[in-house]
Amino acid sequence: MEDPIPHSAFPASLRGTLIVSCQAAPGDPLDHTDTLRRLAISALRGGAAGLRANGAEQIAAFRAETDRPILGILKKYVDGEVAITPDFASARAVAEAGADVVALDCTARRLTAEEPWPGLVRRIHDELQKPVLADIATLAEAEAAVQAGADAVATTLYGFTPETRGARAVNWELVEAMVAQTGVPVVVEGHISRPEEVRRALDLGAWAVVVGSAITRPETITARFCQAIHEGSGHSRF
Template identity: 35%
Template sequence: MNTILTELQHKLIVSCQAFPGSPLYGPDYLQKMAMCAIKGGAGGIRACWPDNIKAIRSITDLPIVGINKVGFDDPQSLDKVYITPTFESAAEVIEAGADILGMDSTPRGRTYDDINKLIEQIRKYYPEILIMADLSTVEEGLKAEEMGVDVVSTTLSGYTRSSLKSSLLEKSTYMDEAKLDNLIHEEPPDLDLLKALKKSVKIKINAEGRIWKVEQVIDAMKCGVDMVTVGAAITMPEKITSKFVNAINTVYPSD
């Protein structure tokens, strides 16, 4: 199974996700999205929900990082765990064909002991599965390594209270969650966290979160990470379009 991590070494993982309300929502569309990423040279795919993972698994042998977002239709919160929060949600994506299980490893609304017990349960029933810990701080990375995960990922940097910039944290007390999320998306990737993790942990590191430019991929690789995951900048046309529209609006704000 460790050959999977070797396959992903210094490779790009493309996060192929779409959510209710998106024209690209559904297994057929996401399968084709993954095909485009593979044609472009992606070394792996990150996918959400069992039906999408099954559809993508049917067309590729590349490594799939599978996640299961639970309660994502509810208003998003800095304090809520969405990414594979339970054993049941983990089992669904593993059995759908994921090679690596992506799961939130932040202690929001739970303890590190709770997370460790969840990982132990997953290991008991699925001993061959690799685990990628989505996290937001160095402390969470160190704890995840202690719990025996295979990869740490900066997916949640900026999306938890412990990692949100102080200027945005102040705004979070009164700002609509959707608007706050858009502001967070505009922040650059957390290179400081990548560098700190490189110094602190011995396991593999995945750079993920708010990577929009080729230059940012290069910067992340220079931090010594093992792999990079890019999502919205490749697979969310509505967000890509909005960035161009917003750029025009800064020049012609009154139109």
């Protein structure tokens, strides 16, 4: 096996903290840069140590409001599926907009892409001088990303790849294994809905935790409350 590629510095200020993802899907009422900027400010006032943002326009808007670290991505549709920062042009746009870290899909399915992620990791380091956060779904993908030079790994895509599709809860065994075996900061992202889960992730050794929908998507939050009402509608209140 080749020697691991040297790593850049993932922001030390994020250790032991909450990062809030301020994003909105196309067509969502919140899919508006100034609206998301206001959500980001609220999250920062609440204590978020950093932000995760999608797209150059939103990253730049957030950058104008804070010097706390921003994890930047750019989502594109590739072959009918959403891909996270799938090419160098996307990575460059994210970096130039003010992101401190470039995050990208480093799963096995992207190895056959037009611009495979191992090459993107190298170019981001060499040409943009930014650390890379590898969004993965399995331990093998995390280890491969570290071997290729990723500076941190995140569980972002667990539940969204062919091998893990349908999973809708944090895989705590995966978190523990990544902390024990990768040797780089581990970020827990995806399926976090309660504060005690953030605490559990940090207690297991995660560097930081990203929470999105449970904080910044009123539609999702409202739906959870309504679901509880419907599930209990057959029971008497007295």
